[in-house]
Amino acid sequence: MRLVQFKMPDGSRQVGRVSKDGDHLHPLKATSTVLELAEAAIARGVSIATLVEERTTAEKIDYDQLLREGRVLAPVDHAEPARFLVTGTGLTHTGSAAARNQMHVLTHGEGAAESDSLKIFRMGLEGGKPGAGKIGIQPEWFFKGVGTCVVPPGAPLPMPAFAKAGAEEAEIVGLYLNGPDGHPYRIGYALGNEYSDHVTEGENYLYLAHSKLRSCSIGPELLIGDLPNEVRGHSRITRNGAVIWEQEFLSGEAHMSHSIANLEHYHFRYPMHRRPGDLHAYFFGAAVMSYASGVQTASGDEYEIQAPTFGKPLRNRMEKVSDEGLVTVTQL
Known part of the structure; x- marks a missing residue:
């Protein structure tokens, strides 16, 4: 299981799960950063993988396009x-x-x-x-x-x-x-x-x-x-x-x-x-x-x-x- 942080065209942020073909991302519901995801996993006492399974959507986003447009972020970051x-x-x-x-x-x-x-x-x-x-x-x-x-x-x-x-x-x-x-x-x-x-x-x-x-x-x-x-x-x-x-x-x-x-x-x-x-x-x-x-x-x-x-x-x-x-x- 692999995740990517990225920006949408309007500047908002999302986290996506890498698809099986490796060329698309499935956005996670109600998840704008990996830090949020990790904090939620700690609070619930479950693994990150468990939350990802719960939040993965069927939507597909072109991963290569995100890379070409410079919208992929580091895998984790902090507001401070x-x-x-x-x-x-x-x-x-x-x-x-x-x-x-x-x-x-x-x-x-x-x-x-x-x-x-x-x-x-x-x-x-x-x-x-x-x-x-x-x-x-x-x-x-x-x-x-x-x-x-x-x-x-x-x-x-x-x-x-x-x-x-x-x-x-x-x-x-x-x-x-x-x-x-x-x-x-x-x-x-x-x-x-x-x-x-x-x-x-x-x-x-x-x-x-x-x-x-x-x-x-x-x-x-x-x-x-x-x-x-x-x-x-x-x-x-x-x-x-x-x-x-x-x-x-x-x-x-x-x-x-x-x-x-x-x-x-x-x-x-x-x-x-x-x-x-x-x-x-x-x-x-x-x-x-x-x-x-x-x-x-x-x-x-x-x-x-x-x-x-x-x-x-x-x-x-x-x-x-x-x-x-x-x-x-x-x-x-």
Whole structure:
């Protein structure tokens, strides 16, 4: 079961259930946002799938037309964007560990001691899947931004003038809502482009936090229910209509060094991440990335991330934005 948030021509919002053919949406009765749907499910003590079954209509809307017209929204959002926290983890897939270590080699040479990146990746392999009811090893974690950093499917991904680069990271994203008592509930999963500045990160590992403070995109579809143990997909970059890089990725717990439950524990163990009513998007890490293949992206490049599990692909074009210059602070 997959859902899409979208706008009608008059600007009103709706949530649709993806049809069996994948090309149409069945609008849900009395449902304008996924957040409303999740809140109703928590209040009634039922699954989101139960509510979707009750609310699905027979009406059909052309899904491809919505995408062409830029009316598809991110799978979840919040009326107060500051209450939508966007975070993530890395070094959960073999590809991400190899890419991170390559940055270390480029900086320090082939004979350098094992990098902290490989150390934490090995720690995950040894203790990241502790089994039900147990706590495993702590993963890497980073802050990406708040709801204002999430751009809809099809919208441009801005590259700041101060950025050294901008490149895709094809990932699965967990989407969550904290209930009225602060207990976290998983709404579902979506594809995401975590989009980072790997050149800045490669200059010094302590710049990782800066390299992650960028926009990202999620969607277009929200997967309700369990995530398959294996998710296969591809990540692709096109420039002027020609593919300049493409690679298959493997994700899901079968290809991760941490269980999703372990990642969730270490995120939500902090009381500040369990504020009632807050939304969370948590990127689970990338398996492949063009930067690790030596690709230098440019303004105008289009990123495409696709996996059959998640329906339609996520596409965004990178767009360089003007230089804001020196940012100053005024004394009050």
